[in-house]
Amino acid sequence: MQEDINSHSGKAMPEFPGYTGDAKPALNVIHVTAVTTREHPIMQSCIRPSHEHVSMAGIPTEASIYKMVETAIPGRLLNVHAAPCGGGKFVAILQFKKSSRNDEGRQRNAAMLAFSAFSELKHVFLVDPDVDIFDMSDVMWAMTTRFQADADVIAIPGCHCHVLDPSNDPAMDPSIRVHGIACKAIFDCTVPFDQQQDFVRSQFLEIDKDKWARELGL
Numbered sequence: 001m002q003e004d005i006n007s008h009s010g011k012a013m014p015e016f017p018g019y020t021g022d023a024k025p026a027l028n029v030i031h032v033t034a035v036t037t038r039e040h041p042i043m044q045s046c047i048r049p050s051h052e053h054v055s056m057a058g059i060p061t062e063a064s065i066y067k068m069v070e071t072a073i074p075g076r077l078l079n080v081h082a083a084p085c086g087g088g089k090f091v092a093i094l095q096f097k098k099s100s101r102n103d104e105g106r107q108r109n110a111a112m113l114a115f116s117a118f119s120e121l122k123h124v125f126l127v128d129p130d131v132d133i134f135d136m137s138d139v140m141w142a143m144t145t146r147f148q149a150d151a152d153v154i155a156i157p158g159c160h161c162h163v164l165d166p167s168n169d170p171a172m173d174p175s176i177r178v179h180g181i182a183c184k185a186i187f188d189c190t191v192p193f194d195q196q197q198d199f200v201r202s203q204f205l206e207i208d209k210d211k212w213a214r215e216l217g218l
Contacts, residue, residue: 002024003024008177011023012024016057016088016089016164018089019166021162028133028194029118030118039065054087055088056088057087058084058088061082064118065082065092065114065118065121066080068116068128069117072113075099077097078095078101079094080095080114080133081133081134083136083139085128086122089121089162090122090161091122091123092114092118092121092123092124092125093124093127093133094110094111094114094124094125094126095127095129095131096127096190098196100193103193105169107126108126108154108186110122110155111188115156120161122161122162123186124185124186124187125187126189127142128189128190128199133182142189143189145199146189146191146199147187147189152187154185154190155185156183156185158177158183159173159181159183159184160180160181161181162180163179165182167199168181168182177196178187186213
């Protein structure tokens with residue numbers, strides 16, 4: 001029995017990268033005789049590229065990366081986010097703290113450790129402690145103002161990644177030998193330690209929310 005027994009479209013179901021996967025033979029078939037629910041059920045999606053799905057995938061990705069980096073380079077990695085744009089598997093943002101000039105370069109070591117911790121990872125973004133890794137706009141701000149492509153992108157070609165990424169295919173790049181091989185990349189958006197004084201973000205006074213709430217009658 002094919003997975004597309006009802007549609008005969010050649011496609012099965014939406015996958016976490018945002019594309020619909022090819023239908024394959026269904027080796028195990030179950031027959032459902034009844035489905036019951038409570039009144040007004042709450043339905044959570046755990047398939048397709050939903051946030052529920054990518055969160056379930058991303059949490060163990062983050063944990064495996066953090067554990068490996070903290071073991072090898074303790075005290076520098078502050079946080080990890082397996083961003084939803086990568087389906088919880090393809091993209092990781094590492095918030096790294098450089099405390100001395102001797103920490104310069106360790107952020108890139110951390111990125112390589114992340115690839116070792118999770119082999120399906122494709123892109124690693126390295127950012128400083130003042131960047132909100134859960135806000136992609138802030139991450140892109142760091143990339144725009146603290147990154148130069150000719151010096152700060154590290155390409156690692158010919159690596160095994162994930163077969164559900166359609167760009168990992170010889171049709172995209174003749175250098176790719178078989179489907180599922182890709183070029184991993186590190187985007188180092190951190191400020192060099194000896195230049196940190198030139199990259200201090202603008203500071204603003206905290207808003208007294210209670211004061212304005214009272215004046216607006218809220």
